[in-house]
Amino acid sequence: MxxxxxxxxxSRDSPAAFGELYDRHASVIYRYAARRAGDFAADDVTSETFLVAWEQLGTYDLDREDARPWLFGIATNLLRRHHRAEAKVLKAAAKAASDEAVADDSDRIADRVDAKVATGRLARTLKGMTAVDRETLLLYAWADLTYEGIALAMQVPVGTVRSRLNRARRAMRAQLNLEQLDETENDHGRFAAAPRNA
Structure with missing residues (x-):
């Protein structure tokens, strides 16, 4: 292979060969773009990514066997233009989580409500991060790039990637700790309010 x-x-000599690169990576670029900006923008971002890649073919460093960091870098730059769409997706997820759910005794419904609330909290945390920290975290989590791959995609040193991921992880951890604290306080409140049997 x-x-x-x-x-x-x-591809530089035979343009038809470029289709192989598209066939190999278009689906992962699409999934990443869809997660970041929604399905409605993913088609455009994917197409534009490969158009830009074609236009910049002469600048690609042929010493690098894997083109994914390069392609994700292009996609990330294009997604910055679609930031409004991404903000709307995160805002909708956060709003959906804050809407009151209809009470039901079913464990399945309760699990879905809990998941929706957690998704909303995480979406708010992502939305509250700086754009570069959010992009770094999403390239790591959704694009499955290594630290080195993220550094190539974002054109920054690996140390900067480590620092950004550290900040993003701390923000996520803080959010998860707040959730646990809320649950503990709610549990204590229920126990305090419960009548004691004498």
Whole structure:
């Protein structure tokens, strides 16, 4: 199986070979874009990513076998333009979680409500992060890139990636700790209010 840099090398002389790169990576770029900006923007971002990649084919470093960091870097830059759409998706998730759920005795419904609330809290936490911290975390979590791959995609040193991921993880941990504290306080409140049997 040929490597990405082999495909890019051949594409410079034979444009039809570029289709192999698209076939190999378009689905992961699409999924990443859909998670970041919704399905409605993912098609555009995916198409634009490969258009920009085609236009910048001559600048690709042929020493790099894996083109994913390069493609995710292009997609991330394009997603910055679609930031409003991403903000709307996160806002909708946060709003949906804050809407009151209809009370039901079913464990299945309770689990779904809990998941929706947790999703809303995480969405609010993501929305509250700086754009570079959020992009770094999402490239790590959703694009499954290594620290080195993220550094290539964002054109920053690996140390900067580590620092951004550390900040993002601390924010997520703080949110999860707040959730546990809320649950503990709610449990204590229920126990304090419960009548004691004498």
């Amino acid at each position: 040929s490597t990405d840099n082999d495909i890019i090398r051949r």
